[in-house]
Amino acid sequence: MGRNEENIVLEVRNLKQYFKSGFGKSKIVVKAVDDISFKIRKGETFGLVGESGCGKTTTGRTIIRLYKPTSGEIYFNGKLISGKLSKEERLEVTKGIQMIFQDPIASLNPRMTVKEIVGEGLIINKLVKDDEELTQKVVDILKLVGLTEDHINRYPHEFSGGQRQRIGIARALISNPSLIIADEPISALDVSIRAQILNMLNRLKKSLGLTILFIAHDLSVVKYFSDYVAVMYNGKIVESGRPDELFSNPIHPYTKALISAIPIPDPLFEKGRNYITYDPLIHDYSKEKPEMHEILPDHFVYASESELKKYKESIGCAK
Amino acid sequence: MIPINRQKILEVKDLAVSFNTFAGKVQAVRGVSFDLYSGETLAIVGESGSGKTVTNKVLMGILPNNAKIERGQVIYKGRDLIGIDEKEWEKIRGSEIAMIFQDPFSSLNPVTKVGKQISEIFILKHKMSRKEARERSIELMREVGIPEPEKRYSQYPFQLSGGMRQRIVIAIALASRPEILICDEPTTALDVTIQAQILNLIDKMRKEKQVSTIFITHDLGVVAHVADRVAVMYAGKIVEYGTVEEIFYDPKHPYTWGLLSSIPDMDMDVNEELFVIQGAPPNMLYPPEGDAFAQRNPFAMEIDYKREPPMFKVSDTHYAATWLLHPKAPKVEMPDMLKRRIENSLKQRRRNA
Numbered sequence: 001m002g003r004n005e006e007n008i009v010l011e012v013r014n015l016k017q018y019f020k021s022g023f024g025k026s027k028i029v030v031k032a033v034d035d036i037s038f039k040i041r042k043g044e045t046f047g048l049v050g051e052s053g054c055g056k057t058t059t060g061r062t063i064i065r066l067y068k069p070t071s072g073e074i075y076f077n078g079k080l081i082s083g084k085l086s087k088e089e090r091l092e093v094t095k096g097i098q099m100i101f102q103d104p105i106a107s108l109n110p111r112m113t114v115k116e117i118v119g120e121g122l123i124i125n126k127l128v129k130d131d132e133e134l135t136q137k138v139v140d141i142l143k144l145v146g147l148t149e150d151h152i153n154r155y156p157h158e159f160s161g162g163q164r165q166r167i168g169i170a171r172a173l174i175s176n177p178s179l180i181i182a183d184e185p186i187s188a189l190d191v192s193i194r195a196q197i198l199n200m201l202n203r204l205k206k207s208l209g210l211t212i213l214f215i216a217h218d219l220s221v222v223k224y225f226s227d228y229v230a231v232m233y234n235g236k237i238v239e240s241g242r243p244d245e246l247f248s249n250p251i252h253p254y255t256k257a258l259i260s261a262i263p264i265p266d267p268l269f270e271k272g273r274n275y276i277t278y279d280p281l282i283h284d285y286s287k288e289k290p291e292m293h294e295i296l297p298d299h300f301v302y303a304s305e306s307e308l309k310k311y312k313e314s315i316g317c318a319k
Numbered sequence: 320m321i322p323i324n325r326q327k328i329l330e331v332k333d334l335a336v337s338f339n340t341f342a343g344k345v346q347a348v349r350g351v352s353f354d355l356y357s358g359e360t361l362a363i364v365g366e367s368g369s370g371k372t373v374t375n376k377v378l379m380g381i382l383p384n385n386a387k388i389e390r391g392q393v394i395y396k397g398r399d400l401i402g403i404d405e406k407e408w409e410k411i412r413g414s415e416i417a418m419i420f421q422d423p424f425s426s427l428n429p430v431t432k433v434g435k436q437i438s439e440i441f442i443l444k445h446k447m448s449r450k451e452a453r454e455r456s457i458e459l460m461r462e463v464g465i466p467e468p469e470k471r472y473s474q475y476p477f478q479l480s481g482g483m484r485q486r487i488v489i490a491i492a493l494a495s496r497p498e499i500l501i502c503d504e505p506t507t508a509l510d511v512t513i514q515a516q517i518l519n520l521i522d523k524m525r526k527e528k529q530v531s532t533i534f535i536t537h538d539l540g541v542v543a544h545v546a547d548r549v550a551v552m553y554a555g556k557i558v559e560y561g562t563v564e565e566i567f568y569d570p571k572h573p574y575t576w577g578l579l580s581s582i583p584d585m586d587m588d589v590n591e592e593l594f595v596i597q598g599a600p601p602n603m604l605y606p607p608e609g610d611a612f613a614q615r616n617p618f619a620m621e622i623d624y625k626r627e628p629p630m631f632k633v634s635d636t637h638y639a640a641t642w643l644l645h646p647k648a649p650k651v652e653m654p655d656m657l658k659r660r661i662e663n664s665l666k667q668r669r670r671n672a
Contacts, residue, residue: 051513160599161599162599163599192366195580195581195582195594196597199595202589217511220582221582224587263511263543264585265582266664267568269664273544275519277512
């Protein structure tokens with residue numbers, strides 16, 4: 001991609017993740033992720049958007065090795081991390097990539113105290129010498145996410161949804177990871193809590209220089225939060241670009257439909273709006289194979305040669 | 320805008336509901352009053368636990384056993400629905416007041432064909448023959464936008480996508496031609512593109528069939544799209560209500576300000592911080608004294624902790640429960656970010672018009 005090629009933290013190359021179910025005649029292969037490639041630079045927030053079932057969560061989970069990819073490679077800090085790894089290499093990956101989950105209730109063990117939950121990563125990775133140091137580090141990180149020292153010996157059920165998500169974020173941050181995968185970190189929270197968590201993530205991102213893979217379906221949040229956005233549809237990245245460019249100048253018909261469907265809290269606008277519907281059948285890929293093309297600097301679109309020509313003409317007219 | 324001669328179809332007066340739990344008595348709804356006029360869409364907005372779903376469960380007579388209606392009236396066609404027995408409820412539920420639930424995955428019977436779930440209503444409520452009911456169901460499925468309804472008729476819910484399932488749920492709700500349709504977060508479980516289709520469908524059905532709609536949601540974008548009037552709920556009470564323009568362009572309650580500005584809009588810059596409502600909603604086991612929002616309200620005054628604010632009148636259709644509207648209160652403006660956003664969008668609309 002045209003962005004700075006240095007300091008690439010994560011590179012995904014031709015990743016495919018298929019799931020098989022059934023036997024014989026009823027055998028079904030679900031192509032959850034179907035040949036996607038992208039790079040994330042250091043300090044960048046990479047937003048991955050798409051509707052449910054498009055494969056965005058699967059992508060995140062494959063990166064942290066929860067699934068074995070069907071084919072394709074994942075490079076983390078220049079090292080291949082998909083496929084078989086030795087124990088040391090695996091520890092390095094699990095230390096370097098942390099995840100923030102969607103559901104703050106299901107993702108915290110109800111029988112562990114906050115200290116155990118947050119400190120577990122430090123113990124496993126042998127990053128602390130004794131209990132005193134562990135407590136100190138946990139307290140420091142809790143303060144960073146807006147919790148206090150008193151919370152350290154409590155259990156998850158004693159916290160509200162927003163506070164639980166803060167615990168989940170503290171757990172992800174404590175081992176000082178090079179990459180954080182945030183899978184819909186605010187969509188399970190209440191509206192009035194969302195802004196708190198978003199502001200906090202934004203502050204942390206700037207002060208700690210975090211690199212984040214931000215997976216979400218809410219376009220306005222992704223636009224606000226990301227430095228680079230990729231739109232996924234049906235297992236493929238159909239368009240990617242810088243958020244301002246992508247949202248003001250969408251090219252792929254699916255991106256257009258998606259952007260036209262974002263509900264906006266403005267009644268006069270909403271009452272008169274037109275939705276664009278997307279019909280995947282408009283693409284005729286029987287003769288020409290579609291590929292990712294850089295149509296404008298840093299702006300990629302998934303299209304066949306003839307479609308690309310058409311898209312190019314359409315932006316030519318607009319300008 | 321609501322013409323004054325519009326007919327009031329439903330009137331809720333000072334409704335209060337509590338739940339008996341092991342931990343104690345949870346006061347979920349604490350004195351809610353609103354009217355529904357015929358043909359309009361009233362949106363009830365609030366976060367989870369604010370009592371919006373419980374209020375509407377009262378209207379359907381489907382409160383769980385541990386709930387108790389403390390006081391209040393629900394007047395529908397000149398009759399109080401509170402205290403009527405189950406037999407009478409059966410006549411109203413579904414045929415007069417129908418409901419669309421949040422989750423299309425769990426509100427359909429998984430072991431019954433979807434067509435049968437619709438035709439059941441024609442057979443039971445309208446005493447049609449099986450054949451007639453089948454024809455009517457297929458017709459209705461076509462109306463709600465299901466392609467090849469003859470084929471879909473004999474499929475099971477798991478064979479349909481989320482959007483299709485929600486269409487079936489809407490068809491079921493409309494089958495008995497209700498007067499009032501309650502939509503409880505009908506699109507929360509769906510994707511944005513599907514959400515747009517379902518919202519348009521509900522709107523089209525509302526116009527065609529002349530039903531009054533109560534729309535429960537926490538998504539203000541959805542509210543802006545569907546609502547004629549909006550009621551904002553917090554901690555079991557309505558804190559502000561008005562027409563959709565009044566709520567979005569001239570909000571008066573600090574909680575409404577917070578809701579409106581807590582989500583980034585499409586023109587927002589990363590370096591701009593979102594306006595945040597601090598803290599979390601109160602525990603309704605022990606509702607706080609005075610204004611329930613006072614602890615989270617940056618503009619709270621001493622009186623907020625002592626006495627609950629009454630509904631102050633802003634205009635004939637716009638009311639808000641906050642002491643800030645009292646003539647003696649200091650003048651407080653809405654957050655700058657929100658003000659700018661409203662000005663921008665009004666300017667843009669004017670330019671387009």
